[in-house]
Amino acid sequence: MIVATVAATTLRRVARDRTGLFFMVLLPLLIIVLVGSSVSEADRVAVGVVDEGGGPLATELVDDLRQADSIEVRTFDDEDALRLALRRSELMAGVVIPASVEDEAAATRTVTVLSPPASTTGLAAEQAVRAALGRRAVVMTAAAFAADEAGGEPADHLAVAAALAEEAPPLQVRTSVGGESRTLPLGFSYSSSTMLVLFVFVNAVAGGATIVQNRQLGLYERMLAAPVSAGGVIAGETASYLLLALLQSLVIVGIGAVLFQVSWGDPLAAAALVVVWAAVGASAGMLAGTLARTPDQATSIGPMVGIAFGMLGGCMWPLEIVPPIMQTIGHLVPHGWAVDAWIELLSHDGGIGDVARHLAVLAGFAAVFGVVAGARLRRRLVA
Amino acid sequence: MGAVLLIAAKDLRQRLRDRSALVLCIVAPLAISFLMSSAFAGAEDLHVTVVVADEDGGEVAAALVAVLGSDELADLLTVEEATDRSAAAAAVDDGDADAGLVIPFGFSEAATGGGAAELEVLARSDRSLSASVVRSIAEGFYAEVEATRTAVGTALAVGAPLEDLEGLAARARAAPDALAVAAGELGGRELDLISYYAPGMAIFFALFAVGFTARSWWLEAAQGTLDRMRAAPIDPRAVLAGKVLSVFVYTVASLGTVAAATSFAFGAHWGPAPAVAAIVVAMAVAGTALTALVIALTRTEQQADGLASLLTFALALLGGSFIFVGTAPALLRRLAVATPNGWALRAITDLSTGAPASTAVTPVLAILAQSAAIAIAAAAIARRRAET
Numbered sequence: 001m002i003v004a005t006v007a008a009t010t011l012r013r014v015a016r017d018r019t020g021l022f023f024m025v026l027l028p029l030l031i032i033v034l035v036g037s038s039v040s041e042a043d044r045v046a047v048g049v050v051d052e053g054g055g056p057l058a059t060e061l062v063d064d065l066r067q068a069d070s071i072e073v074r075t076f077d078d079e080d081a082l083r084l085a086l087r088r089s090e091l092m093a094g095v096v097i098p099a100s101v102e103d104e105a106a107a108t109r110t111v112t113v114l115s116p117p118a119s120t121t122g123l124a125a126e127q128a129v130r131a132a133l134g135r136r137a138v139v140m141t142a143a144a145f146a147a148d149e150a151g152g153e154p155a156d157h158l159a160v161a162a163a164l165a166e167e168a169p170p171l172q173v174r175t176s177v178g179g180e181s182r183t184l185p186l187g188f189s190y191s192s193s194t195m196l197v198l199f200v201f202v203n204a205v206a207g208g209a210t211i212v213q214n215r216q217l218g219l220y221e222r223m224l225a226a227p228v229s230a231g232g233v234i235a236g237e238t239a240s241y242l243l244l245a246l247l248q249s250l251v252i253v254g255i256g257a258v259l260f261q262v263s264w265g266d267p268l269a270a271a272a273l274v275v276v277w278a279a280v281g282a283s284a285g286m287l288a289g290t291l292a293r294t295p296d297q298a299t300s301i302g303p304m305v306g307i308a309f310g311m312l313g314g315c316m317w318p319l320e321i322v323p324p325i326m327q328t329i330g331h332l333v334p335h336g337w338a339v340d341a342w343i344e345l346l347s348h349d350g351g352i353g354d355v356a357r358h359l360a361v362l363a364g365f366a367a368v369f370g371v372v373a374g375a376r377l378r379r380r381l382v383a
Numbered sequence: 384m385g386a387v388l389l390i391a392a393k394d395l396r397q398r399l400r401d402r403s404a405l406v407l408c409i410v411a412p413l414a415i416s417f418l419m420s421s422a423f424a425g426a427e428d429l430h431v432t433v434v435v436a437d438e439d440g441g442e443v444a445a446a447l448v449a450v451l452g453s454d455e456l457a458d459l460l461t462v463e464e465a466t467d468r469s470a471a472a473a474a475v476d477d478g479d480a481d482a483g484l485v486i487p488f489g490f491s492e493a494a495t496g497g498g499a500a501e502l503e504v505l506a507r508s509d510r511s512l513s514a515s516v517v518r519s520i521a522e523g524f525y526a527e528v529e530a531t532r533t534a535v536g537t538a539l540a541v542g543a544p545l546e547d548l549e550g551l552a553a554r555a556r557a558a559p560d561a562l563a564v565a566a567g568e569l570g571g572r573e574l575d576l577i578s579y580y581a582p583g584m585a586i587f588f589a590l591f592a593v594g595f596t597a598r599s600w601w602l603e604a605a606q607g608t609l610d611r612m613r614a615a616p617i618d619p620r621a622v623l624a625g626k627v628l629s630v631f632v633y634t635v636a637s638l639g640t641v642a643a644a645t646s647f648a649f650g651a652h653w654g655p656a657p658a659v660a661a662i663v664v665a666m667a668v669a670g671t672a673l674t675a676l677v678i679a680l681t682r683t684e685q686q687a688d689g690l691a692s693l694l695t696f697a698l699a700l701l702g703g704s705f706i707f708v709g710t711a712p713a714l715l716r717r718l719a720v721a722t723p724n725g726w727a728l729r730a731i732t733d734l735s736t737g738a739p740a741s742t743a744v745t746p747v748l749a750i751l752a753q754s755a756a757i758a759i760a761a762a763a764i765a766r767r768r769a770e771t
Contacts, residue, residue: 088732109562113566
């Protein structure tokens, strides 16, 4: 009862601060909308095309690119604009079709593909371009070869070559993950869940400012003057923090699922993960509240620590690209475990059993943070 | 003017004494850049260990394995051979290999006979890039096989003599491509993660100056400091000017320090110094305008805190400090340049990837124009409030 009263008091104070509340609800909303819409086309690589001559072959080549499932074609008027977009990574590759491509006398007609230097995503996009143009190249080469071997003009043999190329079924490449055939997870679900991990924690830690304010206002002393135990106050504060973190998580998960069809994986496991993560955030926020001396410190150090932990734990880029030592360090903070658990749920279709270890580790983090925060708060209350 | 400078200097001294501001504007972006540079140390070059299970054993399969193990791909790939699919899958599952390639029985026959050829790529969800590299190499190889087969088939169909099939196939393999896709030089540098996130984080944390200055304005209003300043013979506008000037100095100091430190210590590329300096100054102007707007819109310290936090996070999110804007859809890319920090980040990354210094002119003008619009809005709001 006392716990509920303390929690309700803190929640009421938060709710009365309208800008604060706005911030609390609007920010996660903004995040999920941005993340949701930013990766909607992540399954296709953006390829820019400049058609310098506008001839018939060039038009067919652009059509070939358009018809490729893995390519999203964006046309550009000149090569400079294409190069700028490539440098900005707005494109993964660029194709320049010169006017000379229409020259029928040339043994080899060349189009140029540009991709950022030393970039593997660029390499993959380049391959996608080659694959998309590959069939026409095969047909044209075959027709030219046939003309050399059997006489006639290449143009005469195009139909035969095209029929032959059409007849042969294309290579089927299956991609299997973890032994079962399944598509690889795309950026979409990955970034939604990692942004959930990142921002729930950042907000919760910054929210530790409330505790500092309570301390400065002498609120705890006044509560203790009533027949309320220190334990009751601490439990009430914890409950209110947990509720706030849960509320934010629910906004992100709900809006993501409803508006952007974000998959959050197995419902039971996802729910457990969201609750445990809210507990980690809430306890870290309380810890920040007992460590910071001024509300300013909590609001300023909170985002920094939250973002640094998020970076270490793989919220902003997959840990696969960092050296092993950094992967280990990433698992010294709770974020690494939470992100791993989401990968387990989203990429491996894991259930609650598969993330039990992660949940246990996260619960351990929450417990340690909570116990330390509780002890510090109690010392302050009782002393 | 003297009063403005005096007030700005006093504000800055006060900020320096309160360490949280220093932490936010200088220590935080540096610490995070340090984290990033250690996270990406040696991670820029992808190297894939691929385990290949050749269950086919035919000629084409052997050629594919040879291509994977060729010298040209040695920098990118290390090939390990497995006896069968399950051994390869185990190697991938255990993390001994980044990806696997299974060449099932019948692959060579299908490839030469024009049947349905199949390959299987074994992937780990945490190594998706590796899998797509292996996949595209295999597809590129198969395209060559298809080309030779089609060329031979077409030549025969239109009357080439049948007797020397081997020779015909050899000539087909050597025949020039009628249509070639050549790799061109883009020039410049690839935008690496550190060169994107170092300015991204620096701008994000520099925006916090808006919050603590607006907050201190209302704190001083509540404590009566502002009233006492007004009692002095200074123009009330000078008080506000002094306050926002401190934001300017703070932003320049913060962005400048982080730019210098990340360039020298962490290998971030910010581009030519004069151009970056112009962008930093423009961002500092934007910071002062935003501070004036927050002060105009709020009445208490708490409101200023809330609104500034909202603005900081919203601008940072829209401007690309957290989400890589380049790969986002057109709408988000347009929204990014609706923010001054979005312009700044894009201009800096353009410079860092090799754009000439002159390209910074448009972004600087755009940021200044946006700042002017924000400042005019702030003044209009303040005037309306003063009247009511």
